Amino acid sequence: MSIRLPRGTQDILPGDVEKWQLIEKKAREICEKFQYHEIRTPIFEQTDLFLRSVGDTTDIVQKEMYTFDDRGGRSLTLRPEGTASTVRSFVEHKMFGYANQPVKLYYMGPMFRYERPQAGRYRQFVQFGVEAIGSDDPAIDAEVIALAMSLYKEMGLKKLKLVVNSLGDKDSRQAHREALINHFQPRIGEFCSDCQNRLEKNPMRILDCKQDRDHELMKFAPSIIDYLNEESKVYFNKVQQYLTSLGIEFEVDSNLVRGLDYYNHTAFEIMSDAEGFGAITTLCGGGRYNGLTEEIGGPEAPGIGFALSIERFIAALDAEKVELPLNNGIDCYIVSLGEDAKDYTVGLLNKLRQAGFSAERDYLDRKIKAQFKAADRLQAKFVAILGDDELKANKINLKSMDSGEQKEMELASFIEEFTALYRN
Structure with missing residues (x-):
């Protein structure tokens, strides 16, 4: 019996790996222009880090993490995303004390999620992401989005759509939470077991359910936009104002709910409108996560970031038939x-x-x-x-x-x- 690569992984061979190298090079160049600096964190972390940050009601924690006990009996997890590790490092190394604030970081490397492999999605995948930690200025939200859009556009992608939403501050989220519980509770028995478990713990996660997304209650669920307090409205309006001043086109989507518990205020996704790209159009997602540093034992340090899949980046380039300057030959x-x-x-x-x-x-x-x-x-x-x-x-x-x-x-x-x- 021959040994083959594990399901949900891939070998990236010469002829294809040059595409990856080109994207990685361009990402580093753009980060240098925006003054983001590389950070490299371990591939595995203490499991508790992801339970606290990503959230124990998310699909990632409940279904997708690769978790194991080491020989000392400690529970470790292969990182499913990059923000938690970056923020953990920010806290552990006291970067909140750096003279230059906010601290601007980027990472690039493999992540691991046990999910059904499909086109452009793997169990081991590579993410590029940035995090700006230490500022609650809405201008930094616009900058982070601009960085992501710059990378896609400079690589030649044209058929892009940016959608933004506000998840509000803590008070706005609480008001919306109560409205969601009242909305779903009378018929929660018609939903999947995951949604039933999330009703009291984190009802917003119901809106992100793939299994019940066509249920009629989903169409009329309370929108977070209607529950934003004045402070949250002002913040979201500022983000939109700055995006407009940067010449970045966007749509407001009140149904946009990022799949991680740590998000608040700004949330966004960049999608591909390229014909034939596939049913899952999201290329990049991110948002603001005020409170995450405190959740993992650090001082208050508001942050915002995004992550994108290199695999889906390449799929979008292929869908738009972008010709990349890969081989200049030898001398x-x-x-x-x-x-x-x-x-x-x-x-x-x-x-x-x-x-x-x-x-x-x-x-x-x-x-x-x-x-x-x-x-x-x-x-x-x-x-x-x-x-x-x-x-x-x-x-x-x-x-x-x-x-x-x-x-x-x-x-x-x-x-x-x-x-x-x-x-x-």
Whole structure:
């Protein structure tokens, strides 16, 4: 029986991994412009971190976490998302004491959720996310959204839709909570067992239920927008004002409920409107999480962030047929004829690489025609041809694969001549 990769995972092979590298590079470049700095946290954390932050009524905690006991009997969990770990690190390392506030962080790495694999969704997936912790200015909400939109647009995506909502402050949430309980309670027996369990603990999670989303009570459920107090309304209006001033188009969706317990005030999602992208259109989601630092033992430090899936990012690029500049070819391929010449090219190849060029040679003792075909496949800009006769004469021939022009050079000064020719 052959060993295969686990269900819900994937191997990212050469030819595809370059797409990932390009997205990662662009994400780092944009974060540098926005002054967000990378943080790297462990792949597994104490289980209690996610119970406190993500919420024990969420699907993630109830159904999707990879949790295990280590040899010391401690309960650990493979991280299902990145915000909790980032905030835990913020608290543990006392970043709230940094001179520059808010603290702007970004992360990139694998997350793990045990859910049904489908197109663009895996049990091990890669997230890029940002967190701005230490400010309750609505302008930072707009900045975080602008960062996400910039990444998508600079990678070439055009068919995007941004939806925003406000989940209100604590008082607004409490008023809405009571309204939801009164709305659903008379017929809660018609809902799934998860929704029944959530009615008293966190009724807003009912609105996020996939199984009962077509139930008639869902269509007329109380909207959080109607329960926002004046402070929450002012905050949400400011976020919308700043988005407009940034030239970012958006829609207000009062039904938008993020699936994690720590959100309040601003919540948002970026979706793909590309034809054929699939039924699940969400590319990115995020929001404000005032109170999360206190929940895990730190001082008050309001925050906002988002996370996006690299897998779904690539699916959106493919759906819009965006051509990415993936392969620029190599600078030089060395073709050799004869044993002495072949031996010599080992050192010559190394000298080219040390001089800063991408270069390759044959390792399969192929004929000259096959070596040229290999150079074509690698999209070599130049081919250096060295035979035993040329080696004895201290000469080497350089051919431009673009023009077909061929030039003889002194072998001893080949690196210098090639450098001058290439840079001109």
